[in-house]
Amino acid sequence: MLEAIGAGLVSLATPQAIAFMVIGVVYGLVVGILPGLGGIVAIALLLPFTYGYEISATLALLLGAHIATIWGGSVTSILFQVPGAAKSLALVFDGHPMTQKGEASRALGASAMAALLGGVFGAIFLAISIPIVRPVMLALGPSEYLMLALWGLTIIATFSEGSLLKGMIATALGIMVAFVGMDPITGTPRFWFGIIYLLDGISFPVAMIGLFAVAEMIKLYVKGERIANRVAGTETSTVLDGVKDTLTHWWLVVRSSLLGLWIGVLPGVGASIGGIAAYAQAVQTSKTPERFGKGAVEGVIAPDATLGANEGGGLMPTLAFGIPGGESMAILLVAFLSMGIVPGPQMLTSGLDIVFAMVWIIVIANVLTTLLGLAISKHLARLPMLNPNIMIPLVLSICLFGAFATRGTIVDVIVAAVFGVVGYYMDKYDYSRANFVIGMVLAEMIERNLHISLSLYGNDFILTRPIALVMLIFVIVTTALPFIRTWRKNRVAAEAAS
Amino acid sequence: MTTRIASLLLALCLASTANAASVVGERITLIVPNSAGGLMARYAHMIAPFIAKHAQADDVRVRIMTGGGNIRGTNYLWFAEPDGTTIGFTSIPSLILAQLSGSEAVQFDTTELVYLGRAATEPRVLVVGTESGITSADQLKTLGRPFVYPSQGTDEDFYSMVVLANALGMELKLVMGYDGNADTAMAVIRGDGDGQITSWRASLGTIQAGDEHPVITLGTERYAPFPDVPTATEVALPESREAVQAIANMLDMHRGFFGPPSLDGQATAELRAAISAALDDPELIAESERQRLPLIPSPGAVEQSKIQQITDASTVIVPIMQAALERIR
Numbered sequence: 001m002l003e004a005i006g007a008g009l010v011s012l013a014t015p016q017a018i019a020f021m022v023i024g025v026v027y028g029l030v031v032g033i034l035p036g037l038g039g040i041v042a043i044a045l046l047l048p049f050t051y052g053y054e055i056s057a058t059l060a061l062l063l064g065a066h067i068a069t070i071w072g073g074s075v076t077s078i079l080f081q082v083p084g085a086a087k088s089l090a091l092v093f094d095g096h097p098m099t100q101k102g103e104a105s106r107a108l109g110a111s112a113m114a115a116l117l118g119g120v121f122g123a124i125f126l127a128i129s130i131p132i133v134r135p136v137m138l139a140l141g142p143s144e145y146l147m148l149a150l151w152g153l154t155i156i157a158t159f160s161e162g163s164l165l166k167g168m169i170a171t172a173l174g175i176m177v178a179f180v181g182m183d184p185i186t187g188t189p190r191f192w193f194g195i196i197y198l199l200d201g202i203s204f205p206v207a208m209i210g211l212f213a214v215a216e217m218i219k220l221y222v223k224g225e226r227i228a229n230r231v232a233g234t235e236t237s238t239v240l241d242g243v244k245d246t247l248t249h250w251w252l253v254v255r256s257s258l259l260g261l262w263i264g265v266l267p268g269v270g271a272s273i274g275g276i277a278a279y280a281q282a283v284q285t286s287k288t289p290e291r292f293g294k295g296a297v298e299g300v301i302a303p304d305a306t307l308g309a310n311e312g313g314g315l316m317p318t319l320a321f322g323i324p325g326g327e328s329m330a331i332l333l334v335a336f337l338s339m340g341i342v343p344g345p346q347m348l349t350s351g352l353d354i355v356f357a358m359v360w361i362i363v364i365a366n367v368l369t370t371l372l373g374l375a376i377s378k379h380l381a382r383l384p385m386l387n388p389n390i391m392i393p394l395v396l397s398i399c400l401f402g403a404f405a406t407r408g409t410i411v412d413v414i415v416a417a418v419f420g421v422v423g424y425y426m427d428k429y430d431y432s433r434a435n436f437v438i439g440m441v442l443a444e445m446i447e448r449n450l451h452i453s454l455s456l457y458g459n460d461f462i463l464t465r466p467i468a469l470v471m472l473i474f475v476i477v478t479t480a481l482p483f484i485r486t487w488r489k490n491r492v493a494a495e496a497a498s
Numbered sequence: 499m500t501t502r503i504a505s506l507l508l509a510l511c512l513a514s515t516a517n518a519a520s521v522v523g524e525r526i527t528l529i530v531p532n533s534a535g536g537l538m539a540r541y542a543h544m545i546a547p548f549i550a551k552h553a554q555a556d557d558v559r560v561r562i563m564t565g566g567g568n569i570r571g572t573n574y575l576w577f578a579e580p581d582g583t584t585i586g587f588t589s590i591p592s593l594i595l596a597q598l599s600g601s602e603a604v605q606f607d608t609t610e611l612v613y614l615g616r617a618a619t620e621p622r623v624l625v626v627g628t629e630s631g632i633t634s635a636d637q638l639k640t641l642g643r644p645f646v647y648p649s650q651g652t653d654e655d656f657y658s659m660v661v662l663a664n665a666l667g668m669e670l671k672l673v674m675g676y677d678g679n680a681d682t683a684m685a686v687i688r689g690d691g692d693g694q695i696t697s698w699r700a701s702l703g704t705i706q707a708g709d710e711h712p713v714i715t716l717g718t719e720r721y722a723p724f725p726d727v728p729t730a731t732e733v734a735l736p737e738s739r740e741a742v743q744a745i746a747n748m749l750d751m752h753r754g755f756f757g758p759p760s761l762d763g764q765a766t767a768e769l770r771a772a773i774s775a776a777l778d779d780p781e782l783i784a785e786s787e788r789q790r791l792p793l794i795p796s797p798g799a800v801e802q803s804k805i806q807q808i809t810d811a812s813t814v815i816v817p818i819m820q821a822a823l824e825r826i827r
Contacts, residue, residue, distance in 0.1 A: 044540075048791065138688050142675075185674045186827045187652035189602065196573070196603050199566035321704055323683045407533060408562045448675040452648075455673045458688055 003006035005127075008356030011056040012364065020057040021361070023063030025368045032085075032403060033070015042069050043332065044218070056357050059080045063311075064333060064365040065359060067119065070307050071369050074111045078300065079104060079384055080395055081212035082402075086204050086305055086441065090275035092212055093159070093434050094292060094299025101295050102237070109242025112373035114253060114301040117246060118308025119366030121257035122264075126312040130355075134320050140266060143461050146449035147471035148263075149442045153271055154479040155280040158438075159293055159432040170431045174439025177202050184444055185451050194215060196410050204272075204440060206403045206412045210419025211426070211433045213399045218424040220388045239377045245297045246286030252282060252298055253305045264313020279305035284478040287485075293434070312362050319347050319355055340343050519581035519762040521769060526550070526558045529578075529586040533564050541617055541753055541791055542587045548782045553772035568592050569603045576606035578758045582765025585614060590751040590801075591654045594808060598816055599652065599823060602666025603803055609809045610759035612766055614775035616796035619752035620697045621717040622655065623727070624662065625710040629689030635666075635713045635733040644671035648682045648691035652823065654749060655695040660822040661745045662730055664693075665738035669748055674826050686710060698723075719747045741818070744811035747804040754801055770798035 011017070024046070031042040042065045050058045073088035078095030091111065098107035129136075153171075160167025180191045181201025192198040192284035246253060256278045263274040283292045292299050318332070347355055386394075393424045403416035426433050453461045453468075462469055528546055532538035545808055546558040563571030568588050578584035596606045626632040638645065645668050649656045656672075663670040673691060676682045679700055685691040687709045698721055704710040712727045720729055734742040755773055757766065776782060777795035786793045808815075 052788075137684065141685070141688060141690060182651075184651065184677075188827060192603075194602075196566040196570045199569070199603060200564070234571070317680055318683070318703075321683070321687060321707065321709060323680045323687075323704060407564050409564055448677060451675040452673060456646075457673075 004352035005356045007353035008358075009360050011054075011353065011357045012060060012360055012370040013299075014054060014057065016054050017060045020044065020053070020061035021064045021364060021368065024061040025068040025365055025372065028065035028068025029072045029369065032069035033076055034072075034398070034405070036123050041450050042066060055354065056361075059332075059354075059358060060365075061359050063361045064368070067311055067362060067365040068369045070311070071112060071115050071304075072374055074115065074304055074307075075108065075373075075380060078107045078111060079380060081216050082395070082399060083205070083208050083212070086208070086272040087275055088303075088308075089208060089272060089281040089437055089441070091300060092264050094294070094296050096212075097293070097295035098297065098300065098382075099384050103241075103295065104237075104384055105239045105377055106237035106242040106245065106297065107300050108377035108381060109239035110245045110297050110300050110372060111242070111304045112370045112377065113238075113243045113246035114256075114304035115308040115373075116366045116370035117250075117253045118257045118260055118305030119311065120363055121305070122252060122261045122309025122312035123362045125258060125309070125335065126316065127359055129261070129316075130319075133316050137265060137317070137320065139467060141456075141465075142449040142452035143468035144471060145266065146446060146453055147468050149273065149445040149449065150278060150484075151471070151475045151478070152280055153442050154475060155276065155283055155448070156432075156435045157479070159438075162430055166429075167435050168435070169206050170426065170435040172441035173431075174436040174441075175443040177436075178440045179445035184448050197409070197458060200407075202415060203406050203412055204437075205406050207419050207440065208437060209399045209403050210416040211423035211436060213395060214416055214420025215423030215427060215433070217399075218394045218420055219427065221392055222424075224388060239381075242297070242300075243374070245258055246301050249298055249301050252302055252415065255281060255285075256302045256305035258311035260309030261313040263306070264310040265316045272332040273445060274310050275303040276438060276441065278302040281478075284481055289485075301488045308366060312359070315355075315358060331479065341369035357474070383415040427495060436497075454487040519583075519765045520773075521582040521765050522554045523556055524583050525556045526553070526582070527557050527584045528560050528671060529571045529575050529584065530560055530562050531568040531575075531586065531588050536789070538588055539754065540567065540789065544785055544789055544791060545587075545617060545776060545782065548700070548776035548779050549569045549769075549772050552775035552779070553768055555772075556562055566603050569596055569601065573603075573605045575756075575758055576611075580765075581759045582757065582762060582769055585755060585757045585769065587753070588754050589654075590754040590756070592746045594748055594751075594805075595654060595657050595819075598812060599657070599819055607759070611805075612757040612759065612761040613751075613798050613805060614755040614766070614769045615798040615803040616751060616754045616801050617773075617777060618792060618793070619701065619750050619796075620732075621715060621721050621748055622658070622695055623698050623712045623716060623721065623724075624659075624693055624695050624714040624730075625686070625701050625705065625712050625823070626693035627686035627689060627691065627710055628708065629687070630692040632692060632713065633711060635728055638666050638668050638713065639733075641668055644669040646671045646673060646690070646692045648673045648676050648685040648694060650676045650682055651676055653827075657822070658745050658749065658821050659695055661741055661818055662714070662716070662734075664679070664716045664818045665730065665734035665742045667735055670822075672822065672826055683710070716746055716749055718743075718750050720798065738814075740811050741814045744807060744808045744815060749794075750809050751801055751804055766798075773798065 013094055025147045028042050043062050046062055046065055050061060070087070073085045074082060074091045074095070076082040077088045077091035079099055081092050081096045083092055094109045095111065098104065099332065156171050157164070181189070182199060183190050189199055259278055259281065260274050263277065266480055279299060279302055282298045283289045286298060400413050400416060402408065403412045406412060423433050426436065457464050462472060528542055530539050530542045539560070542560045546560050548557040565571065565576055568628065572586060572588065572593055575584060575586040597604050597606070597608050632638065645663065647659050647670055649672055660670065676685060679696055682694045683704060686694050687704065695716065701710055705712060712724055714733060715721045715727050715729045717729060721727060729748060730742045731739055757769065774795065774797055777793055783793065
């Protein structure tokens with residue numbers, strides 16, 4: 001194995017591979033920053049230009065670009081509440097409040113460092129996990145995925161401060177919007193009112209662009225203030241503060257990386273769930289969960305570490321079974337086959353050097369992305385200080401272009417604008433927009449996996465699937481924990497007072 | 499009198515020339531009812547300039563018209579002028595199935611569309627998991643229990659499976675709700691499902707690893723790299739062979755060009771010839787290799803005849819499909 005690890009690194013030491021890696025990372029950062037475009041688009045656009053080059057160089061270009069898009073998406077989530085892709089959604093919850101407090105540099109530093117550590121831990125865990133990945137993947141199925149989605153759903157309580165009813169209403173609205181379009185079970189059109197556009201459902205990135213970015217610009221216009229509440233030049237935080245934060249919360253990084261790796265390993269569980277689940281575990285294991293949603297740096301570190309590690313996990317279904325784990329891996333599979341590589345378990349024996357070349361690409365691309373990210377963060381952090389007269393048209397143009405680019409239809413631009421108005425009023429009247437999108441993301445996953453579990457294992461599936469049962473108990477305990485802590489704290493305070 | 503007759507004939511000739519539509523020098527719009535970054539759009543962008551070249555058209559512009567699972571763009575094409583300046587390119591099976599399944603949004607009739615040629619097709623296969631204990635097509639007929647089929651929706655593979663199950667006389671348990679090919683493949687390998695229909699390319703890794711075995715090819719002929727795997731028509735019960743052949747024909751049509759109903763005869767001939775010439779163009783073949791978008795062309799006239807076979811068999815297929823839809827709803 002050591003030989004393969006060395007051979008994998010050596011294969012990337014050619015001028016072509018190095019140049020391709022740098023090009024891929026820079027290109028990925030740009031694509032990631034553009035809302036609505038993600039890693040899949042980045043790889044798909046690059047694919048025609050990879051013909052006839054070295055295998056390692058081709059993989060460096062494609063994987064490097066894919067990895068860099070992740071941090072690109074985090075940047076816009078933190079600075080402008082615009083998740084570059086669905087998976088960056090959880091970065092909005094605490095990253096943007098940090099920007100509003102004048103801590104954009106710190107948030108960007110923490111985000112870049114967490115993504116780096118997540119990527120590196122993910123790659124290391126991936127290498128260690130190779131012998132056990134097959135049995136673990138075979139042990140987990142739809143019932144366990146359902147429990148994972150339920151776990152993600154528990155964080156709605158975090159965003160329901162003030163009124164749990166309002167939080168529940170926002171979540172229910174999100175679930176209802178997710179139901180528009182073809183039913184994933186039977187293909188029956190739901191809530192389409194004879195409008196063909198609605199048959200495809202409401203695009204999640206489009207709804208997010210509207211709910212967060214467009215709504216924020218409406219808010220800026222109405223208030224006439226800058227995004228950051230402090231004036232330019234008074235920001236006290238630095239990128240280094242964020243780096244230190246990440247190193248201080250090393251155990252959170254390790255936990256989140258492991259979570260990200262295994263979520264990436266499981267086909268059918270998207271990275272957007274990964275970010276939300278990472279956020280949920282950060283909240284539920286924090287001694288001060290009340291800080292979340294208001295600019296807690298742990299709320300940035302956990303999702304970014306998860307997303308960083310997720311990519312390594314995403315390789316596993318392809319390597320262990322020859323099944324492309326997601327859309328981006330399906331595109332990579334096309335590249336593999338045309339390069340004469342047939343993905344599958346044999347890669348873990350005869351093609352181990354290629355496997356480790358990919359592991360190295362993940363590590364190096366993460367390092368490059370972080371170095372570039374840390375270098376530009378200081379400048380990026382000044383963007384929210386821009387005058388609203390410049391900021392509003394600039395951000396709105398990019399966002400509405402992003403809304404159009406997701407599916408190439410002008411109706412999506414109108415839908416983004418409508419969601420912008422909805423988001424503005426939800427924010428004004430304290431209906432959590434975070435809960436809305438969590439409902440929207442998790443609704444389909446819960447619906448799908450509940451139906452499959454019932455069909456395959458019967459009504460009492462939870463009793464016949466021991467891992468799912470353990471996960472359910474875990475969900476109940478972790479949900480109850482913050483409430484028990486608050487109850488204890490109040491009791492201690494009451495005793496002290498008496 | 500003679501002069502009058504000659505004048506009348508000349509007028510008729512001129513009138514017929516004026517009515518015949520040629521695409522030479524025209525700007526052609528190629529409607530692609532699929533997503534902007536998808537494979538179908540990439541194929542269209544790659545082939546369009548070569549159609550323009552061989553049709554001597556001014557330009558062939560690709561217009562992406564996403565919506566309703568290929569329905570919106572095809573509805574638009576259905577009402578287009580039949581002069582050859584508006585044509586379409588998409589997955590033909592998805593159009594046929596949308597119509598046969600009785601989708602409320604469909605305004606077109608696939609039997610009246612004019613087929614101009616196929617660019618590519620990808621043979622499909624029924625693979626079974628090792629855990630299923632099934633090793634051959636014959637075993638499916640005497641399974642003695644329902645065949646569990648994990649499905650990602652009411653797509654081509656879903657309908658192909660229900661027709662195939664009927665043709666083999668086997669009971670089918672449809673488990674709906676899986677999210678993509680990776681999810682269904684994992685279900686089969688885990689043993690939650692018995693088998694899945696997928697493309698040969700997507701299942702190559704799992705077959706070589708021994709996690710899945712190919713048992714039936716859903717193409718019109720056996721797949722060359724696996725010559726021992728029989729086609730669905732070969733293993734179907736005699737009374738169901740027509741239905742299975744129709745499904746095989748339908749899947750075989752795959753990525754195809756088509757025009758609106760009553761497309762002008764001259765425009766049809768020109769476009770069919772231009773598309774065939776474009777797909778044989780060495781420059782396009784080289785480009786398709788560079789972009790990794792393989793071409794497996796078939797002439798428009800051949801594709802048109804397949805539609806007739808599918809229509810003839812629809813009286814058998816439609817009730818099977820509708821019964822399956824009733825079961826899952």
